[in-house]
Amino acid sequence: MNRKLENSELERLDVEGFKEAEKSPMIIILDNVRSLNNIGSVFRTADAFLVQKIYLCGITATPPHKDIRKTALGATESVDWEYRKDTLELVEELKSNHIKVISVEQAENAIMLNAFQTDPKTTVALIFGNEVKGVSQEVVSASDAVLEIPQLGTKHSLNISVSAGIVVWDLWSKLHAQK
Numbered sequence: 001m002n003r004k005l006e007n008s009e010l011e012r013l014d015v016e017g018f019k020e021a022e023k024s025p026m027i028i029i030l031d032n033v034r035s036l037n038n039i040g041s042v043f044r045t046a047d048a049f050l051v052q053k054i055y056l057c058g059i060t061a062t063p064p065h066k067d068i069r070k071t072a073l074g075a076t077e078s079v080d081w082e083y084r085k086d087t088l089e090l091v092e093e094l095k096s097n098h099i100k101v102i103s104v105e106q107a108e109n110a111i112m113l114n115a116f117q118t119d120p121k122t123t124v125a126l127i128f129g130n131e132v133k134g135v136s137q138e139v140v141s142a143s144d145a146v147l148e149i150p151q152l153g154t155k156h157s158l159n160i161s162v163s164a165g166i167v168v169w170d171l172w173s174k175l176h177a178q179k
Helices: 015-020 036-048 066-072 087-096 137-142 160-177
Strands: 024-031 051-057 081-084 100-104 124-129 145-148
Touching: 024 036, 024 087, 024 160, 036 051, 036 066, 036 160, 051 087, 081 087, 087 100, 087 124, 087 137, 100 137, 100 160, 124 160
Parallel strands: 024 051, 024 124, 051 081, 100 124, 100 145
Antiparallel strands: none
16 A cells, blocks of 8 residues: 655755755746746746746746745745846846747747757756747747647647646756766
């Protein structure tokens, strides 16, 4: 029989341990994300996979907010984050610092996530967009690449927090398979 583990048995990092831990070479950018629950969920994903930082851009709300806190469950305290008004300016700044900027979107010449490979020595900034409009066209155009999550059903999109979980997990698992 399998027994569920108690939280105390999981041997998780505390906030200080998280801050000191070696981070995955990933940054998350939220481009005009409306839902506070989505923002909180992305913080939890970022915490789970030791993401370096989250940039909250445009209309994306910032902590502290009770609805972000409700889904983040404390991850706003562990994961570094910063607000930026203009996503495009941030993209240009990151690119000038040799960070590979990747929009997660459905676009011409997009690379399917399952075919994408990343170099553990290169930090990637993953951009997730607005729940209705996605990543803005100007940001997609300025990106180094576009990743698309393969979808086989009748719907054309996934929830942004689900997309973030899929992409971050996929890249994290590929990076750790290379070690």
